[in-house]
Amino acid sequence: MGTKYQFTCRQCGYTEVVSGGKDCGMFAVVKTFNCYNCMKTVDVFVGVFGKEYKDIANLKKAMGTTKEIIKDFRKCPECLKSDCLVEWNSKRRPCPKCGGKMQKGKEILLWD
Ligand SMILES: [Zn+2]
Ligand SMILES: [Zn+2]
Numbered sequence: 001m002g003t004k005y006q007f008t009c010r011q012c013g014y015t016e017v018v019s020g021g022k023d024c025g026m027f028a029v030v031k032t033f034n035c036y037n038c039m040k041t042v043d044v045f046v047g048v049f050g051k052e053y054k055d056i057a058n059l060k061k062a063m064g065t066t067k068e069i070i071k072d073f074r075k076c077p078e079c080l081k082s083d084c085l086v087e088w089n090s091k092r093r094p095c096p097k098c099g100g101k102m103q104k105g106k107e108i109l110l111w112d
Pocket of ligand 1: 009010011012013014095096097098099100
């Protein structure tokens with residue numbers, strides 16, 4: 001899979017390991033969002049094979065019939081809702097808890 005980073009909020013100390021933007025693994029494409037239901041920064045599944053999809057119909061066409069993964073397409077992986085997601089601005093890097101800026105920390109490689 002791709003590379004993730006540890007981000008830590010300078011104001012409240014909230015820390016999370018996410019890709020911090022758009023990231024392509026072998027199969028899945030993920031993008032970082034803030035979930036204001038969970039109050040967390042999360043990586044959301046948005047596409048496959050290096051391409052991002054807005055529409056689940058196009059995604060299904062691209063990936064065949066692997067239904068397993070589709071359930072969290074463009075949804076928070078924790079609460080499975082979509083209306084609480086706000087795309088993470090990789091320059092401002094807002095903390096979902098206090099609105100402070102999150103600092104990029106060490107790189108975490110995923111051996112998947
Ligand atoms: Zn914070
Ligand atoms: Zn959530």
